Amino acid sequence: MSTVLILNGPNLNLLGVREPDIYGHTTLADIEDMCTQSAAEAGLSVRCVQSNHEGELIDAVHAARETTVGAIINAGAYTHTSLALHDALKSYDQPIIEVHLSNPHARESFRHLSYLSPVAAAVIAGAGASGYVHAVEILAEKLRAPTTATN
Numbered sequence: 001m002s003t004v005l006i007l008n009g010p011n012l013n014l015l016g017v018r019e020p021d022i023y024g025h026t027t028l029a030d031i032e033d034m035c036t037q038s039a040a041e042a043g044l045s046v047r048c049v050q051s052n053h054e055g056e057l058i059d060a061v062h063a064a065r066e067t068t069v070g071a072i073i074n075a076g077a078y079t080h081t082s083l084a085l086h087d088a089l090k091s092y093d094q095p096i097i098e099v100h101l102s103n104p105h106a107r108e109s110f111r112h113l114s115y116l117s118p119v120a121a122a123v124i125a126g127a128g129a130s131g132y133v134h135a136v137e138i139l140a141e142k143l144r145a146p147t148t149a150t151n
Helices: 028-041 054-064 076-080 083-090 130-144
Strands: 002-008 044-050 070-074 096-100 122-125
Touching (some): 002 130, 028 130, 044 054, 070 130
Parallel strands (some): 002 044
């Protein structure tokens, strides 16, 4: 079974209790379960990684290069600050879906810039926890689509 990397950055381990007015009451474990179920329906499995440390996220991307068929990433605050994570994802030759629980463009101006969007095939923002399920669906669709060679 093909595996999808689901990568979550800093503070996402506190989902459900940290700023529920912004991020909701759904926990990261709930989101991982939702993704596991959605992926299974598409014939995929998931590998979930959460870290509050930038280097661990980069290591997870490097390790996934040869073992996964796509990635879903919510890098938290590293979305707006990490050129290193951008570079790691740029070296990942599979489709990437960027996810945000809230809509960063409706928040503080420093959240408007994403270093990850340029390497993402799609971006989902403001859909809450269901954004992850949509990301799995989009990724599964992209993986089913035939690829065409270009000269």
